[in-house]
Amino acid sequence: MSKVFCEKPFNHNYIHTNGKMRLCCTTIQDIPTDNNYNLFDASKHTIDEYWNSNRMKEIRRKMIAGEKIRDCERCYRQEEQGVESLRSTQGMKNYIMDTLPDGTHQKSADTMQIQLGNICNLKCKMCSQMYSHMHGLETLEIGRQDPDWLHWVKEHGANVNNWTNELGVKQEWYKNKETKLKIFEHISKNIKHLNVIGGEPTLIPEFYELFDYCDKQGTLGGKSVTLVTNLTNTNPRLTQWLPKLKDWTIWASVDGVGIRTEYIRYPSKWDKIQESLEFYRSILGDNGNITLSPAIQLLNIDQLDDIIKWWIQWCGGELNQKYGFTWLATVWYPLICNPNMAPREWRLQVAEKLSKYKFDENYENIIKQLRRDHHTPEKYRELQTAFIKYNDKQDQFRNVKKTWRQLLPDLEQSIIKEIK
Numbered sequence: 001m002s003k004v005f006c007e008k009p010f011n012h013n014y015i016h017t018n019g020k021m022r023l024c025c026t027t028i029q030d031i032p033t034d035n036n037y038n039l040f041d042a043s044k045h046t047i048d049e050y051w052n053s054n055r056m057k058e059i060r061r062k063m064i065a066g067e068k069i070r071d072c073e074r075c076y077r078q079e080e081q082g083v084e085s086l087r088s089t090q091g092m093k094n095y096i097m098d099t100l101p102d103g104t105h106q107k108s109a110d111t112m113q114i115q116l117g118n119i120c121n122l123k124c125k126m127c128s129q130m131y132s133h134m135h136g137l138e139t140l141e142i143g144r145q146d147p148d149w150l151h152w153v154k155e156h157g158a159n160v161n162n163w164t165n166e167l168g169v170k171q172e173w174y175k176n177k178e179t180k181l182k183i184f185e186h187i188s189k190n191i192k193h194l195n196v197i198g199g200e201p202t203l204i205p206e207f208y209e210l211f212d213y214c215d216k217q218g219t220l221g222g223k224s225v226t227l228v229t230n231l232t233n234t235n236p237r238l239t240q241w242l243p244k245l246k247d248w249t250i251w252a253s254v255d256g257v258g259i260r261t262e263y264i265r266y267p268s269k270w271d272k273i274q275e276s277l278e279f280y281r282s283i284l285g286d287n288g289n290i291t292l293s294p295a296i297q298l299l300n301i302d303q304l305d306d307i308i309k310w311w312i313q314w315c316g317g318e319l320n321q322k323y324g325f326t327w328l329a330t331v332w333y334p335l336i337c338n339p340n341m342a343p344r345e346w347r348l349q350v351a352e353k354l355s356k357y358k359f360d361e362n363y364e365n366i367i368k369q370l371r372r373d374h375h376t377p378e379k380y381r382e383l384q385t386a387f388i389k390y391n392d393k394q395d396q397f398r399n400v401k402k403t404w405r406q407l408l409p410d411l412e413q414s415i416i417k418e419i420k
């Protein structure tokens with residue numbers, strides 16, 4: 001099986017929170033226009049324009065020839081580490097048959113992920129301005145009190161919070177009437193599998209308008225929709241549309257049990273999360289599913305077995321087609337959020353605890369990764385020092401009920417010992 005081919009450039013449209021078009025949600029490369037200078041942007045270009053652009057054709061030609069693609073580095077890296085990636089070779093033969101020698105793909109994509117901007121009510125620890133305007137506003141506000149800290153965050157962007165220069169800016173490319181209508185038409189006509197993400201989609205009126213549009217066109221019945229939600233909000237209007245879909249899945253972004261998810265997904269409330277889960281369970285019918293999608297990271301890896309046990313119990317004792325679990329939200333960036341940057345002593349302790357529970361192959365791989373060293377001693381010290389500086393400041397600003405030091409005292413001790 002090909003180690004580089006992926007179905008995404010052949011069957012998938014992706015629009016990022018800022019309207020830029022990419023291959024998928026894993027890559028951080030925007031697709032350049034044919035002048036190789038500007039970038040495809042949903043507020044200026046149509047999906048048809050980017051689909052058979054020079055860069056898209058080049059990517060397909062290279063994949064078919066077995067060459068690696070710069071845009072796909074993250075998937076290759078995850079696979080080298082034995083971790084499931086989003087890359088899929090399903091249907092490869094047919095996709096190649098439908099592609100001309102110059103890379104033109106003769107069919108439209110039938111799957112799509114649309115990120116409706118960055119309006120969000122939370123400021124999750126592993127998040128950034130890119131996905132939450134509230135996160136950006138908070139970083140700015142802390143920076144007003146402590147400009148040195150803000151400069152430091154900017155300098156260490158890739159390590160600490162996936163920095164963008166547009167702190168506090170609301171990405172609302174979809175507000176333009178013409179743009180919105182073109183996207184709705186495209187989705188209604190072509191897309192069979194749609195993932196809707198934000199920001200938080202349930203807070204964005206256009207998310208409901210999209211359902212309404214497809215309903216009026218009579219196309220809901222042919223669609224599978226996945227809604228990625230932080231469960232802080234539900235809307236009864238969804239009960240009008242969800243039953244009409246071919247099928248629908250809630251990807252529940254819950255990162256821990258009780259106070260731990262409240263800390264990571266600040267300022268969410270555990271009671272509300274549980275209430276929302278029950279709301280979706282009450283309308284599951286024959287076509288609904290709920291999948292837990294925790295962002296596995298340093299701040300919850302020690303609870304991974306407990307999260308899975310809680311979830312299986314909530315699902316009634318077993319996972320099945322209606323109740324699932326996905327590893328795809330595992331956090332790789334920013335680097336201070338990745339569990340593999342913790343001191344070896346603590347990683348081994350956690351691996352020992354987790355290994356007493358059995359789940360699946362991905363779970364076993366995560367334990368294996370914890371037992372391996374990933375950085376030089378200097379890099380470990382740099383990341384651990386940054387972890388402390390970033391989280392202490394945020395905790396202090398938020399005046400949290402419990403700080404990371406109180407929630408993870410063993411990790412605190414272990415880091416302090418290591419960076420001494």
Ligand code: SF4
Pocket residue numbers: 005006007008009023024025026027071072073074075085086087088
């Ligand atoms: S290999 Fe990964 S990064 Fe590349 S298109 Fe596929 S899913 Fe996206």
